[in-house]
Each structure stands twice: as structure tokens, then as C-alpha cells.
Amino acid sequence: MTAKIIDGKAFAAKVREQVAAHVARLKEEQGITPGLAVVLVGEDPASKVYVSSKGKQTVEVGMNSYEHKLPDTTGEAELLALIARLNADPAVHGILVQLPLPKHLNSDLVINAIDPAKDVDGFHISNVGLLGTGQKSMVPCTPLGCLMMLRDHHGSLAGMDAVVVGRSNIVGKPMAQLLLGDSCTVTIAHSRTKDLAEVCRRADILVAAVGRPEMIPGDWVKPGATVIDVGINRIERDGKARLVGDVHYDSAAAVAGAITPVPGGVGPMTIACLLANTLTACCRANGLPEPEGLTA
Numbered sequence: 001m002t003a004k005i006i007d008g009k010a011f012a013a014k015v016r017e018q019v020a021a022h023v024a025r026l027k028e029e030q031g032i033t034p035g036l037a038v039v040l041v042g043e044d045p046a047s048k049v050y051v052s053s054k055g056k057q058t059v060e061v062g063m064n065s066y067e068h069k070l071p072d073t074t075g076e077a078e079l080l081a082l083i084a085r086l087n088a089d090p091a092v093h094g095i096l097v098q099l100p101l102p103k104h105l106n107s108d109l110v111i112n113a114i115d116p117a118k119d120v121d122g123f124h125i126s127n128v129g130l131l132g133t134g135q136k137s138m139v140p141c142t143p144l145g146c147l148m149m150l151r152d153h154h155g156s157l158a159g160m161d162a163v164v165v166g167r168s169n170i171v172g173k174p175m176a177q178l179l180l181g182d183s184c185t186v187t188i189a190h191s192r193t194k195d196l197a198e199v200c201r202r203a204d205i206l207v208a209a210v211g212r213p214e215m216i217p218g219d220w221v222k223p224g225a226t227v228i229d230v231g232i233n234r235i236e237r238d239g240k241a242r243l244v245g246d247v248h249y250d251s252a253a254a255v256a257g258a259i260t261p262v263p264g265g266v267g268p269m270t271i272a273c274l275l276a277n278t279l280t281a282c283c284r285a286n287g288l289p290e291p292e293g294l295t296a
């Protein structure tokens, strides 16, 4: 079998179109423009690229973008003061603090200082708890994007065996919660899992989020399974810089039923969901109906 390629880039463009249409209506009918503040501390070149592409896409869907670039030397009190200002600013509906933060800053403390209603990353402990108990929350963007692609491909996910490889707070754990919410039988596996290959082979849905280039080969994939590759790893091959996932694409695509490519899979959906979350936060803040199909 040759897998169907799930085109995250095209899917993300459709999500952005839906967001843009809703934003246009909000402006016209309510005079409200959703606003997203992105905070970047330090000079990490990869982070700078993501932040500028977030800002560009935010403006493209008609929302206001507020970028705060702070030096590497920014102290905790200074960063917390900025977050307090953004929390209090009615023009700001979403706040994202780009991770990782420089080592001298405590990211748990910083993230938990964000107003949970504006926490469009869904990383605040309140949102984590709300998601874990099936209550309305802000859902982390990467897992939300994966869920949208899975629902689009399968319709119902009920009863499917899902294996999530990776147990991070930003992808693995919330992904497992969302799959459980859609009635999958969920296993969270990781680098210390006994017989990881065998566990992966049970999966109807295999989500790879370990951050190790091409770690999962095709013979770990059940024939016909849906493979979601969250990894974005920069490697050098034949003297050229390349972007590869956590899945060995060619061998996995030969057995899977469907697979997301890297680049052009989960990555673009992450940013589209950030915009969707900002719109959702804005609607909730104003007591307006939420956009349909853009939430978990």
C-alpha cells in the first residue's frame, strides 16, 4: 500500500480561511478585532523565524499582532510585568510566550502568570486541568491540529487504538487527552517503553512526538495505519540542510494508510490552530458564539 498524504499545508490554509471569514464578521457586526501578543525573549534564530511567520499570518487573517521582543538579559520580574500588562489589555485576546525561554527564567512560573482565558498555547495549569477533566479549555495548538486532521480523515475515531510516542506537556500528554476524548484506546509510549516497536505496531493511529530524527521505521507501522508525524528535526544530509520528522517517511509511507509529511504536515496546522485559538478566546471574552469546527 502507498499511503495517502495528509496535506497539512492545504488544510491549514482552509483553517485560516475560516478564521479570516469569522474575523471579518466580528469586525463588521461587533466592531471587534481579535489581537494576539507574541513574546520572544532572546535571539534564538529558529524562534525568530517562527515568531515572524506567526505575526505575518496573524495579520493576514485580519487580526492585530503585537510582537514583544525582549533581550536575552530580561529578568523574571520584567517579563512578569509585561505579562500582567497584556493580561489587563482588552485589545489582547491571546498571549503566547515563545518557548524555550532562556535558562535563567522559570517557564512554569511565566506560563502560569498568563490569564488562562488568554493562554492560546493551552499550557497554563488551569487549561491542562480543564482539558484533563473534559471541560471547556484552551487546547494546545499542535495536538489540536493533529486532531483536526485525524477527524477529517476518519470521521469518528471511536474505538481506534491510538499510540502516542512522546510524553511532553506540549504535545504527547495533551494529544493523549484529546484522543481519549474522541473515544480512542490510548497508549502513551516513550523512550523507556519496553518493546516500543511492538507497541507501535498495535496502533491504528500512530502519533510520533519524540524529537528524534527518523526514529520510527516503516516496520513499526501497522499496515493501513494513520501516521501523524509531529517531529521537526533539522539535520544535514549529503552536505545539505534538511527538515525531517520523527518517522522514517519513505519506509512508513510504504505501509501506512495515511501519513503527514515533514515539512507541510503538522507544522503549518500548529500556526493555523494558534489563530483559531485566538479567535475562540476573543469570542469567549466577548460572550459571543464560538467558531464552529475550530475547537476540540
Ligand SMILES: Nc1nc(=O)c2c([nH]1)NC[C@@H]1CN(c3ccc(C(=O)N[C@@H](CCC(=O)O)C(=O)O)cc3)C=[N+]21
Residues within 6 Å of the ligand: 047, 050, 096, 097, 098, 099, 100, 121, 141, 232, 243, 262, 263, 264, 265, 266, 267, 268, 269, 270, 271
Ligand atoms: N509557546 C510556544 N508555542 C509554540 O507553538 C511553539 C513554541 N513556543 N516554540 C517553538 C515551537 C515550534 N513551532 C512550530 C510551528 C510551526 C512550524 C512550521 O510551520 N513548520 C513548517 C516548516 C518551517 C520550516 O521550513 O522551518 C512545516 O513543518 O512545514 C514549525 C514549528 C511552534 N512552537
